Amino acid sequence: MEQSDIDENLSIKEVPGLKEALRNKDTTAATAAIKEYLLQQNKIPLNIGIIGESGSGKSTFINALRNKCDDEEGAAATDVVETTSIGLPYPYPNSPNVILWDLRGIGTTKSPAKKYLKLVEFQKFDFFIIISDTRFRENDVKLAAEIQKRKKKFYFVRSKIDNDIRAEERKRDFSEKETLTKIREDCVQKLRELGIKSPQVFLVSSFDLHLYDFSLLHKTLEGELPSNKRDTLLFVMPSINPEIINRKKKAFKPNFL
Ligand SMILES: Nc1nc2c(ncn2[C@@H]2O[C@H](COP(=O)(O)OP(=O)(O)O)[C@@H](O)[C@H]2O)c(=O)[nH]1
Ligand SMILES: [Mg+2]
Secondary structure (H helix, E strand, O other): OOHHHHHHHHHHHHOOOHHHHHHOOOHHHHHHHHHHHHHHHOOOOEEEEEEEOOOOOHHHHHHHHOOOOOOOOOOOOOOOOOOOOOEEEEEEOOEEEEEEEEEEOHHHOOOOHHHHHHHOOHHHOOEEEEEEOOOOOHHHHHHHHHHHHOOOEEEEEEOOHHHHHHHHHOOOOOOHHHHHHHHHHHHHHHHHHOOOOOOOEEEOOOOOOOOOOHHHHHHHHHHHOOHHHHHHHHHHOOOOOHHHHHHHHHHHOOOOO
């Protein structure tokens, strides 16, 4: 048996009533079970906190994750002077149970990390993404440490990688792979210096989610979420590459239909 078969069987097992319906060759009941499962799936809350300083690329990242152009209705406003509110919710239009929260960075709140997390209602989040368009700074690390203390997950995203690539591309000995490794190592080293033990940094361009580390970030998130939330995340993720499309197909359209 291959891994893909196992994944498929796991999905079938997770749909209440589906196995029995299939055993009885009752396709109507099987379809109803899947519909009900997807309906319930759509009620599982998933709150993702995107934290970053003004200009770091939070709104653009949120729009890319929601498949929205920056100037579309309902999109997070990009490149604007920040409002006074500390967090703005951006639910997925077809899955309002999944909310991306635009959380302004700690630097502008004058609050220590503890107070900041209380202000944003820390408990409601499933995980956090800490985003920066430069090396990560002390404030990012302070927050990460507080999040870790409270046993929640956070992921570092270094944004606007397309800019870095464009700047380096002009050099004669340019290698994309080497440039990416250099940026990643630089970020990791800085985070280590600031006290994060095994930091993982994902390099992302919100203009091109299919490039660089976004797929790896998605895979990592999926792997680390509790199983009942995995499909919820997969369901809303933009279908940016064949691998994600295949995983969606497997999770939501088992091959017996
Ligand atoms: N080149 C490039 N520019 C980006 C990217 N993400 C955001 N930006 C730009 O950076 C500026 C600030 O982005 P915004 O999303 O408003 O940042 P926020 O203040 O953290 O919400 C805008 O001009 C965006 O167009 C990216 O991935 N690549
Ligand atoms: Mg913004």
